[in-house]
Amino acid sequence: MKLQYAIATLLLTITSGPLFAETLSIHVNGMVCGFCAQGIDKNFRKESGVEDVKVDLGQKLVTVQTKTGQVLADEKIKEIITGAGFELKSIERK
């Protein structure tokens, strides 16, 4: 019975995504103005899996915290950055 419970838990975990929240460090080219960067902030916050967004103009860095168990695909990140008019340089996941 315990073995069956453990297997079921494992399967549920595998199929439902990561157990932890992700911190995405997104490096962006062209992000020099806070007024123009509003689109990045707004469109990341529209995503249901996003917990928090921070924009750092000095580091040209957007930090996105996902909700527990939620994943934000690279394609979606690129779509948001380019849709805001900027160029995606790199993504780091922690």
Next chain:
Amino acid sequence: MTKKLSPWILGFVMPWAMSTNLIAHPIAYKGSISLMSMNSRDMNEIYTHYSFSPRLSLGAKFLRIEERKKESYSVFPQLSVLLHRWNQENFQANIYAYGGFGANKANDKTGTTVFYGGEADIEDRRFYLSTSFQGLRLSEFRDHHTLKARAGVAAYVAEYTEPAVWGIFQYEWHPGAEMKHQFTPIVRIFYKNALLETGSSIKGDWLLNFMIHY
């Protein structure tokens, strides 16, 4: 190729190669709606547009011009296109073109308005240069052409969560107008999705511009 170009060389060459949408970009981020208004002693402009992408927006513009105690009113749709953007690590530069065709009313007559223009800008977190050219052909009023150039410097390097304050010096050339040359120092403040500009020319002509997008 563009990575090898100094941003400031690019900034000086580009503007003069090509000026009243100049308070901010005529296209915002994908899916956004923008509202802007530019006002001076003899001109009021209200423009709202939808950005289909960072490269294309469509909007509607209302324009009132007063000259020698006579008034002209124009209403027209405007299409704006981003021709090229340089997104570099420490700066962004843009070239836009736009145009529209609609109605003009002046001197108790109704006719047509043809609007066309282009603008270029370059900015980093501390400096800003832009220029634009705009033509307005009014069937019932004098045609208007404007060449505008701006140079701005930030009062401080603002973080994303802080209000930003800029000092801008604007030069306008209006061929055919009584006052051909106009120099206006401007203060620009923006915070989050709202931008406000105000200034007064050396001869005392005021201006008040604002923009918001959501």
